[in-house]
Amino acid sequence: MTKVPVQMTVNGEERAEFVDSGMTLLKFLRDKIGDLTAKAGCLQGTCGTCTVLIDGEPRLACVTLVEDCRSGTIETVSGLSEDAELHPLQQALLDHFAAQCGFCTPGMLMAAKALLDSNPHPDRAEVEDALSGNICRCTGYEPIIRAVLSVSGSNACGDTAERERCDGNK
Amino acid sequence: MEISKSYFADERHGDFKEIGQSRQRSDTAGHVRGITPFYADRHVPGLLHLRMVRSPHHHARILRIDASAAERHPGVKRVITAMDVPHNVYTVLSLINIGPEDEPVLAFDKVRWLGEPVVAVVADSERSAYEAAALVRVDYEELPAVFDVEDALKPGAPLVNEYHGQNYYRYDSGASRKVRLGDVEAGFQKADYIIEERYDSSPIEHAPTETTGCIAVPDQNNRLTCYTGTQAIFFTLDNASIILDVPGQRLHFVGGTAGGGFGGKVDCTVEPITLLAAMLTGRPVAFIYNRYEEMQISSARAAERIYIKDGLTKDGRIVARRVRCYVDSGAYSRHSPYGAQKAAAHFPGPYTIPNVEIDCYCVYTNRTPSSAMRGFGVTIADFALEVQMDKLARLVAMDPLEFRFINAYRDGDMKAHRQLTEGAALIECMQEASTWANWPVDSRYLKMSSRERKG
Amino acid sequence: MAKQRGRGVAAVNYPTGMNLGGDPTQALVHSTPTGNFIVSLSSVDLGQGIKSVVAQICAETLGVPTERVIVDTADSDTGPHCMGTFASRGTHRAGNAVIAAAKEARAVMLEVAADMLEADSRDLQTDGDGNIHIVGVPGKSVSVTDVALAAHFQQGRSISGRGMFFIPRSYPSPTDGAMKPSTCYAHACTIAEVEVDTETGEVDVLSLKSVYEVGRALNPKMVEQQLVGGTWMGVSHALYETTEPYYPARDHACRDFNEYLMLGIGDLPKTEIRVIERPAPDGPFGAKGLGEMCANAPIPAVANAIFDAVGVRVDSLPISPEKILRALLAKESSAAA
Numbered sequence: 001m002t003k004v005p006v007q008m009t010v011n012g013e014e015r016a017e018f019v020d021s022g023m024t025l026l027k028f029l030r031d032k033i034g035d036l037t038a039k040a041g042c043l044q045g046t047c048g049t050c051t052v053l054i055d056g057e058p059r060l061a062c063v064t065l066v067e068d069c070r071s072g073t074i075e076t077v078s079g080l081s082e083d084a085e086l087h088p089l090q091q092a093l094l095d096h097f098a099a100q101c102g103f104c105t106p107g108m109l110m111a112a113k114a115l116l117d118s119n120p121h122p123d124r125a126e127v128e129d130a131l132s133g134n135i136c137r138c139t140g141y142e143p144i145i146r147a148v149l150s151v152s153g154s155n156a157c158g159d160t161a162e163r164e165r166c167d168g169n170k
Numbered sequence: 171m172e173i174s175k176s177y178f179a180d181e182r183h184g185d186f187k188e189i190g191q192s193r194q195r196s197d198t199a200g201h202v203r204g205i206t207p208f209y210a211d212r213h214v215p216g217l218l219h220l221r222m223v224r225s226p227h228h229h230a231r232i233l234r235i236d237a238s239a240a241e242r243h244p245g246v247k248r249v250i251t252a253m254d255v256p257h258n259v260y261t262v263l264s265l266i267n268i269g270p271e272d273e274p275v276l277a278f279d280k281v282r283w284l285g286e287p288v289v290a291v292v293a294d295s296e297r298s299a300y301e302a303a304a305l306v307r308v309d310y311e312e313l314p315a316v317f318d319v320e321d322a323l324k325p326g327a328p329l330v331n332e333y334h335g336q337n338y339y340r341y342d343s344g345a346s347r348k349v350r351l352g353d354v355e356a357g358f359q360k361a362d363y364i365i366e367e368r369y370d371s372s373p374i375e376h377a378p379t380e381t382t383g384c385i386a387v388p389d390q391n392n393r394l395t396c397y398t399g400t401q402a403i404f405f406t407l408d409n410a411s412i413i414l415d416v417p418g419q420r421l422h423f424v425g426g427t428a429g430g431g432f433g434g435k436v437d438c439t440v441e442p443i444t445l446l447a448a449m450l451t452g453r454p455v456a457f458i459y460n461r462y463e464e465m466q467i468s469s470a471r472a473a474e475r476i477y478i479k480d481g482l483t484k485d486g487r488i489v490a491r492r493v494r495c496y497v498d499s500g501a502y503s504r505h506s507p508y509g510a511q512k513a514a515a516h517f518p519g520p521y522t523i524p525n526v527e528i529d530c531y532c533v534y535t536n537r538t539p540s541s542a543m544r545g546f547g548v549t550i551a552d553f554a555l556e557v558q559m560d561k562l563a564r565l566v567a568m569d570p571l572e573f574r575f576i577n578a579y580r581d582g583d584m585k586a587h588r589q590l591t592e593g594a595a596l597i598e599c600m601q602e603a604s605t606w607a608n609w610p611v612d613s614r615y616l617k618m619s620s621r622e623r624k625g
Numbered sequence: 626m627a628k629q630r631g632r633g634v635a636a637v638n639y640p641t642g643m644n645l646g647g648d649p650t651q652a653l654v655h656s657t658p659t660g661n662f663i664v665s666l667s668s669v670d671l672g673q674g675i676k677s678v679v680a681q682i683c684a685e686t687l688g689v690p691t692e693r694v695i696v697d698t699a700d701s702d703t704g705p706h707c708m709g710t711f712a713s714r715g716t717h718r719a720g721n722a723v724i725a726a727a728k729e730a731r732a733v734m735l736e737v738a739a740d741m742l743e744a745d746s747r748d749l750q751t752d753g754d755g756n757i758h759i760v761g762v763p764g765k766s767v768s769v770t771d772v773a774l775a776a777h778f779q780q781g782r783s784i785s786g787r788g789m790f791f792i793p794r795s796y797p798s799p800t801d802g803a804m805k806p807s808t809c810y811a812h813a814c815t816i817a818e819v820e821v822d823t824e825t826g827e828v829d830v831l832s833l834k835s836v837y838e839v840g841r842a843l844n845p846k847m848v849e850q851q852l853v854g855g856t857w858m859g860v861s862h863a864l865y866e867t868t869e870p871y872y873p874a875r876d877h878a879c880r881d882f883n884e885y886l887m888l889g890i891g892d893l894p895k896t897e898i899r900v901i902e903r904p905a906p907d908g909p910f911g912a913k914g915l916g917e918m919c920a921n922a923p924i925p926a927v928a929n930a931i932f933d934a935v936g937v938r939v940d941s942l943p944i945s946p947e948k949i950l951r952a953l954l955a956k957e958s959s960a961a962a
Binding site: 318347351430512537550596600606 | 645698704799801804815841867868870873906911924925932941
């Protein structure tokens with residue numbers, strides 16, 4: 001098997017490795033870097049559990065070749081918290097009881113981060129859209145949506161109809 | 171979420187410090203950091219990968235298996251067939267005399283469903299394993315297949331499993347798990363209306379975000395450690411011990427959090443074969459279902475076909491109910507005989523009906539074996555029962571909620587499976603729903619109580 | 626040619642646990658030198674949070690704060706037998722086993738404290754904050770930490786306990802099916818509102834109001850997690866989910882998440898939950914299992930709401946747009962005939 005060199009930044013650290021040609025970014029992260037936060041739910045780009053950020057964009061690591069990430073800036077859940085403090089999104093999921101089995105949680109976090117980094121005050125529809133590529137089987141999505149909205153600013157529950165919807169789920 | 175404290179207030183004593191508090195979960199901090207260890211979250215040097223060769227036919231005889239090309243493929247360490255499995259049968263709960271033992275770990279003479287495992291290939295990379303699996307040559311003679319539960323029970327239907335000799339599980343009560351209370355025929359005679367309806371469902375997948383799988387590692391002290399997403403640690407360990415003919419003390423099962431289970435991770439279909447591969451190669455082995463396997467190979471919720479015949483009086487009482495329920499077990503039993511039995515205990519629903527006849531059949535067809543899923547034996551029954559209640563109410567021009575109040579069970583009522591009702595609260599749930607959702611019912615129903623029969 | 630709204634109701638019960646050869650579970654509890662408590666189980670956490678709720682149950686029984694209880698589970702070397710996590714049995718069976726184990730440990734803890742306070746152990750109580758004192762004499766108290774240290778290094782006692790919850794096997798009668806499959810039942814009533822598009826057959830579930838009777842809500846936020854998540858799965862079952870869309874034909878069997886349809890994040894109904902409690906005499910602090918029931922009542926409630934909206938019955942799951950349109954067409958043509 002041909003080995004090819006790849007070099008990129010992962011969570012702020014320069015990484016340089018030789019990899020089998022055709023290796024996915026997911027396999028690179030889990031097996032080469034030892035970052036187990038991104039998950040392998042389907043290996044076909046349909047469930048979102050492998051969502052990471054590449055140059056700020058949410059991408060599915062299981063269908064991305066690591067060779068196509070050269071010089072890229074990769075972010076995973078491992079890089080979310082500075083020191084021991086949780087990132088506001090992580091804290092919000094905790095506070096809203098928005099995780100049960102936890103398998104979809106890393107992907108949800110990275111998709112939500114990508115949204116808030118580019119759109120700090122999304123409305124509910126924008127949150128739903130940003131997370132629409134992430135499957136959850138346990139929570140029914142509602143607590144995750146509310147957690148993300150709670151981070152997004154003071155008017156978290158949007159207009160009257162949205163607020164009624166939010167309050168109704170208390 | 172509101173807790174309505176006015177109901178059963180005199181039964182709800184208790185001055186608690188921890189109970190009733192919404193303490194933060196112990197695992198969420200790990201979840202949001204992505205450090206909760208699922209079974210596949212570990213680095214194992216020298217890990218081998220197992221891929222399964224599966225039947226491409228719904229029903230066929232196996233004539234010949236030729237794995238020679240696979241064995242020669244670069245990276246392949248071992249190819250495993252039925253002959254390599256010490257006790258080649260899934261044993262359910264044979265330790266406590268619960269069977270049946272009708273399913274092989276690896277098929278040897280026949281395949282009975284599309285996807286049934288036949289040959290396991292173990293290689294030093296996923297890619298090698300997949301490539302080698304495609305090189306295994308199995309010659310089959312196709313056989314007629316049956317897919318419909320009622321067709322499977324007709325004379326002349328293709329026989330799915332010779333172990334049973336017929337296409338249904340034989341209970342000690344015969345072809346069905348029977349429940350009998352009173353006399354339904356007499357009940358139907360007394361009824362003003364009789365309706366018979368049919369309800370159907372199709373197989374439903376657990377579809378957890380984490381797929382089924384395990385990693386078996388030869389460990390210290392001549393033991394094997396199995397990291398698994400199973401929902402039942404000892405059930406799986408004991409099954410593996412029997413299948414591998416290895417004493418239980420040599421096996422160490424480690425679970426953790428399963429990335430979603432919903433009943434789909436109790437069939438121990440991966441651990442025994444993976445442990446065997448680890449034993450035969452002396453190396454750690456991973457067997458992780460891909461998403462196709464999770465969808466079509468792992469068990470699903472059984473499809474069911476339910477016939478409900480009811481006798482109803484003009485004043486809205488169900489006087490007789492006959493239920494025939496066919497549970498599609500697929501090609502093998504797994505837990506379906508129990509699931510059909512659970513359904514038999516669940517019918518006729520939380521209503522007091524004096525004459526009840528229930529027959530639940532566990533039927534074999536040539537499809538993926540079904541097994542437990544969230545609401546096992548109950549979910550599809552509730553769909554049928556509660557749609558039926560709606561139809562019955564409209565038959566006598568009654569409000570659907572009021573109709574349920576009239577028939578609801580209460581403490582002390584005899585259930586069809588001959589247990590007295592205790593701790594009933596259906597009436598109170600309906601009362602709260604009525605007022606909260608503004609679905610008005612006559613005030614006499616709001617005065618009813620599960621604790622005594624008055625009106 | 627319109628979107629029509631309708632409302633439907635369903636009321637159900639659900640058995641806690643199962644009886645496939647009986648239903649046993651065991652637990653062990655022991656104290657560390659500084660008065661933290663380890664619960665050893667082999668029960669598996671699927672995300673429903675059994676580790677957390679068992680810690681609360683143990684803490685309540687011992688009379689200490691929940692954060693002093695650590696639950697170690699799912700290891701066959703350290704955890705005593707549990708049948709497994711399914712059949713809504715976890716909290717009920719493991720919870721009861723833990724209560725028994727914690728009671729035994731608490732008895733030893735109080736004896737050690739009694740020795741330290743020169744009192745009778747029957748005159749002692751825990752304050753739930755990490756202290757033990759003589760009833761009516763709050764000044765005469767000792768910390769759980771000091772009690773544990775004394776037990777380990779001065780008195781030579783093991784603050785530990787064993788617990789077993791056992792449901793014996795029930796054998797159904799072959800003639801009339803008399804059997805005892807469960808000891809307690811939870812209840813639910815769901816009212817669903819839907820909107821059906823008569824041109825496309827698509828169903829939008831607008832709202833679900835569900836009342837659940839759960840015995841005792843041991844941790845209300847965790848109860849809510851299950852009920853909201855289960856309600857979602859129920860609606861998803863009602864309208865979308867199957868691996869064989871043309872069952873009993875095996876054609877077009879779903880191979881992946883592109884083909885296996887589920888209720889999407891953009892289609893969520895307004896889901897409201899209310900809980901009532903009728904404690905089960907044999908439940909841990911009266912709790913009943915609820916993890917499965919929550920997915921059940923929404924399904925027929927939605928089916929009945931569809932009938933209320935457009936006057937057709939689809940008696941087969943999933944209730945797909947195709948089935949609704951076919952039923953509407955059949956209704957039209959039989960009306961015209």
